[in-house]
Amino acid sequence: MNREYLIVDDEPDLCWALENLLASKGLACQTAQTAQAALELVKEHRFQLAFLDVTLPDMNGLELAGRLRQLDPLLRFVIVSGYLSKEAAAMAQARHEELICACISKPFLHEEILGVIENLAASDGAR
Secondary structure (H helix, E strand, O other), X not given: OOOEEEEEOOOHHHHHHHHHHHHHOOOOXXXXXXXXXXXXXXXXXOEEEEEEOOXXXXXXXXXXXXXXXXXXXXXXXXXXXXXXXXXXXXHHHHHHOOOOOEEEEOOOOHHHHHHHHHHHHHHHHHO
């Protein structure tokens, strides 16, 4: 089953860039600029992976990951943020707890995003 990807970031340009990158690879996605919008989307759609910003206007990205996990226990999360160095301890803990599967710093290279998707697809095949 082909599932969609979710992009959650309060920067419209970043949503647009990620959406177009994924679309160029034939991957469907939805975008949200707030945590609340993301929660509503997850109630209506089944996503393969969610790219989450850490600093959203209405909720921390890690808190959002926890709330989304309650709605869809199979959904996996990648944090995409310009503030990873400030959040290093929290990110390390979230990875240890397997809440998130990767962290990518802004600005990012397209290859970083595509590499995460490929690695997760390979791990799905190994299951």
